[in-house]
Amino acid sequence: MRARLASLSAESRETFWRSLQTLNGTRAIIAVVLLAYLSLGAAGSAANRSPRLELCVLYLAASLGFVLAASYWKRRFMLQLVVQLACDIAIISMLYLTDGGMRSGLAILYLFPLAGCAILAPLLVALFFASTASLVLLADAAYRAFGPDGELVLLVQAGLYGAAGFATVIVVNRMAARLIGQEELAVQRGLEIGVQQAINRLVLAQSGDGILVVGGDGVIHMNNPAAQKMLGTVGARQGSRLTDTPALQPIVQAYNDWRGHPEHASVFVTIKPNDDPALQEVTAAWSARRDVASHLKVRFAAADTAGLGAERNVIFLEDVTGIEEKAQQLKLASMGRLTASIAHEVRNPLSAIGHANSLLEEDLQAPVHKRLLKIISDNVARVNRMVEDILQLSRKAQSHHDPLALRHFLAELKAEFDETHKLSGDIVCLGGVQDVTVRFDPLHLREVLINLLNNAVRYASGKPGSMQIFIVQPKGRALEMHVQDDGPGISPEVRAHLFEPFYTTSSKGTGLGLYLARELCLNNEAMLDYEYRFDSEMAAGGRKSSGRFVITFARHAAQANKGIA
Incomplete structure (x- = not known):
């Protein structure tokens, strides 16, 4: 039994001690009921009642002692259990024998310690105590059956009670073993789930990608710090809806499109996480950040919740701002080469067109001609200014x-x-x-x-x-x-x-x-x-x-x- 308890988890061992205390409490209640029953003079003569009262008082005192022992000395479980069961069988047997044997009806009391033993002890120990109780019943019934006023029916009743004791022990022991196994399995599964949840929390917290778990109605059920950083604390608040934050409308639209067309599982969106009416008067820091945009790659995946009655979808958010900045730098390098070409290839034709237009203005004086020449002159100036703007952009000139x-x-x-x-x-x-x-x-x-x-x-x-x-x-x-x-x-x-x-x-x-x-x-x-x-x-x-x-x-x-x- 010691090896059996040592192989169990701490939760299961604690369950055994709680069950033992329940058995102790039940024993005390039975002792009180028996004491009250005998004190009222409901059974037997006054001469026989005195030793039975003493036995009940002894039984009650032993029960209280067992309660205290199990409360303050949680060691040697099997020793405590065997001592308690031996005390139960001994006192119940003495009460049974002094009160007239099978005619007293006290044989039913044997089922209480036998059932407790079947739950808490191995089957072999429980069968030993069931055999002891059956022997007491059969010995008393045989003595009375073969006496002067013997009744063989008492022997049959004793045999039936003994068989009931054995059946109770076997059935209850098997059921208890199965329940203990189920509890141990539940504890093990709970431990595995706890470890997995701890790993999941660590992965979510350390992940650079934002993760949102969203229901079919758009309610956010879970998020991680990266998602809060990308979407803002208000936008990614658990329990809120995506539609509650105007800045998240691009994600809402993409989410609704994906639910209608699951093949569109990845999109690029741009949001302003700090551009929210709820933040406009919070602090100057939020107001200064309202123009900061986040460029996100959004991917959607549906969790397999078939039969659970709850739809859960996962939204993965990847900040591609850094990638886009690198691509932007490459494009700006191309823009620099393009502007150098524009400076040589466009400016010279523009100068020629402007010079020719000035010469025509000296010769053509008709109003319609002047109007057309002015249009040419204005557009030449405009295109030339556009070239200047492109060149300024390449130099990042501030005006x-x-x-x-x-x-x-x-x-x-x-x-x-x-x-x-x-x-x-x-x-x-x-x-x-x-x-x-x-x-x-x-x-x-x-x-x-x-x-x-x-x-x-x-x-x-x-x-x-x-x-x-x-x-x-x-x-x-x-x-x-x-x-x-x-x-x-x-x-x-x-x-x-x-x-x-x-x-x-x-x-x-x-x-x-x-x-x-x-x-x-x-x-x-x-x-x-x-x-x-x-x-x-x-x-x-x-x-x-x-x-x-x-x-x-x-x-x-x-x-x-x-x-x-």
Whole structure:
């Protein structure tokens, strides 16, 4: 038995001691019941009642002693158990014999220690005590059966009680052994699960990739530190929904697309984890970080939860910003070689065209000729300025200019754009522009907006108000200019590469437009990005998430901003 207990786990050994205490408590209750039964004079004569009372008192005292011993001396389990069972068999046998044997009905008391022995002791020990009890019953029944007033039926009853004792021991012992085995298996499985969980926590904590466990309803059930860093503490909070954070709309859209089309398991997205309304007034540190964008590769995988009644999907997030920066450096090296070629191959033809145009201006005086020559001159100057801008980008030149009044600037730009593209005056709408000035090179800002509007006019519906330019100044944050249209939004796959040089989805494009636009903004200490925002400007049906280009001006660049709608 000592070897048996030593082979068990600490939890199983503790279960044995608890079971022994339960047996002790039950023994004490039985002793109290017997003492009360005999004290009330319900059985036998007064002469026979006195020794039985003494036996019950002795039984109760022994029971309390066994309780104390098992509580304060948790050693030698088998010795304590054998001593207790021997005491049970001895006292119950004396009560049984002094109270008239089988006629007393006390033979049923043998089942209590035998069942406890079958649970806590090996089968051989339990059968020994069952044999001892059966021998006592048979010996007393034989003595009484073959006496003067013998009744053979007592011998039969004793045999039945003995057989019941053996059956109880065998059945209970087998059941207890199975339960002990199941408990030991559960403890072992629990230990293995605990070790696996500790390893999983370590792997998740040390993993450089972000991991989110998301339900079918978009609720985040688990995350790791890398995911919190990539998505922001608010965006990756356990128990929250992905849709609760506007900055995570690209991931939400990609997640919904994947659930509808599982073959699209990997996409690239760009998010601003700190650009969240819940953080706009927290601290200056959060406000300073709101323009920091994260370029992520997002992969989706479905966990096998068949039959568990819960859908769990895993979102893997890989920050590819460093990889993109290296690719950007390679492309910038190509851009340097391209700009050197442009300086020689484009400037010379432009100079020749400009010189020829000046000569024609001296000879052609008709109004229509002057108008055409002016168009040529303006476009030569514009192309030449674009070449200069490209050269400045390669040198990362920073420009500083006087404050630019956006109201007048945007009005002129709108009129010119409407005339160039033959648009009615209500298609491009201006909003929130009153006495707003920023420090931004006007030619640079013009090139940026013309580029964005040229893209918008290709996809907008052409309805009144289908293209919008409006100024927004969130509380406590920098001034923003939004350029938006009602065309289809940009997919997450395209958005991830939107501002890369030479990346284009058009067969006629060069892939430099948006890249140059962003670099022009950076040269003026501003930021250009494509974002999803909640608003109702473009949707009559209420608050809706929509994509738009956002130019965020430097904080010190905006002056005298009054009357912003």
